[in-house]
Amino acid sequence: MSRFWSPQIAELSPYVPGEQPQSRNLIKLNTNEMPFGPSPRALEAISACADDSLRLYPDPASTRLCKAFADVQGIRASQVFVGNGSDEVLAHTFRALFQPTAPLLFPDISYSFYPVYARFFDLNYQTVPLNADFEVELADYHRENGGIIFPNPNAPTGILTPLSRIAALLADNPDTVVVVDEAYVDFGGESATALIADYPNLLVVQTLSKSRALAGLRVGAAFGHEDLIEGLSRVKNSFNSYPLGRLSEAGAVAALEDADWFERSRTMVIRNREMLSKGLGGLGFEVLPSAANFVFARHPSEPALELQSALRQRDIIVRHFSQARIDQFLRISVGTEEHCAALLEALQEIIAG
Numbered sequence: 001m002s003r004f005w006s007p008q009i010a011e012l013s014p015y016v017p018g019e020q021p022q023s024r025n026l027i028k029l030n031t032n033e034m035p036f037g038p039s040p041r042a043l044e045a046i047s048a049c050a051d052d053s054l055r056l057y058p059d060p061a062s063t064r065l066c067k068a069f070a071d072v073q074g075i076r077a078s079q080v081f082v083g084n085g086s087d088e089v090l091a092h093t094f095r096a097l098f099q100p101t102a103p104l105l106f107p108d109i110s111y112s113f114y115p116v117y118a119r120f121f122d123l124n125y126q127t128v129p130l131n132a133d134f135e136v137e138l139a140d141y142h143r144e145n146g147g148i149i150f151p152n153p154n155a156p157t158g159i160l161t162p163l164s165r166i167a168a169l170l171a172d173n174p175d176t177v178v179v180v181d182e183a184y185v186d187f188g189g190e191s192a193t194a195l196i197a198d199y200p201n202l203l204v205v206q207t208l209s210k211s212r213a214l215a216g217l218r219v220g221a222a223f224g225h226e227d228l229i230e231g232l233s234r235v236k237n238s239f240n241s242y243p244l245g246r247l248s249e250a251g252a253v254a255a256l257e258d259a260d261w262f263e264r265s266r267t268m269v270i271r272n273r274e275m276l277s278k279g280l281g282g283l284g285f286e287v288l289p290s291a292a293n294f295v296f297a298r299h300p301s302e303p304a305l306e307l308q309s310a311l312r313q314r315d316i317i318v319r320h321f322s323q324a325r326i327d328q329f330l331r332i333s334v335g336t337e338e339h340c341a342a343l344l345e346a347l348q349e350i351i352a353g
């Protein structure tokens, strides 16, 4: 607390991201990054762009990147908004598109940035409990609200909500914005972007941090009706006109154009996820059905915090959340085949010991 802070700052409870350790000799399975590097075409594009043109500001509208996203999604460039990571896109969404007159709704077990943004932007919110199987129960969202947001697949559970239920929610909730946060959709989900044409209140948010292996570049996007995109642009242009640098835009465009790399990489992650889930099941873990690049698992007798610290001693880091109902779970990002094998071997030793 400093006497120089504005009054609101002392009241904030900021989001705490997963640890980014300095040491490289760790098996890092704690923040859902890809275990291998991005498309070589993205790296070439970034290098090619590192020249004297960096003295110039980037295109404030990131026109090429909006077009590249639109081509991948089968929508118009005018239906795309881009930002500095999907976290920034989400922040602008909270500011631009949620109404303060009724509570914003999101799952009680979900991305922990949502309550942070809600408080930051002075929005009322209510959390809606996941059902007994840890699923997002969209039938429970049919009530007065100032907006609805949930990840699909959900984080940290990895569980997918079928598109048919999302369409039913949209049909029943035409007056406020519904945001589907698809950070992990490429690992087994079906995107709600196909529903944009039918529902002007739908915003789909995606990121290049996961399935394109570009968490370090900070590129996220939103897809929706032109009116929603214009709302986001108004906030962005009142905050930072140039959220994406020249290198980010060039790398992102090339990554989106590399369909072969994308297919190969996500297929590998899905294959490793199935191997990891099976291995954990063999060690007695209950593993929630994951459509993401991580699994959420608990052991019937080994306390999660003890497992986490025993793994850490073996240079493997995974994520734990101290929240009711999920405090016996570990969230484990899907690594390479070798990472997954090392994790399973370490867990086997820990449990046997």
Ligand code: PMP
Residues within 6 Å of the ligand: 084, 085, 086, 087, 088, 111, 151, 155, 181, 183, 206, 207, 208, 209, 215, 219, 220
């Ligand atoms: N949404 C969800 C559900 C996430 O887990 C994350 C990653 N922490 C994000 C959004 C933000 O990702 P980024 O800012 O890297 O695009």
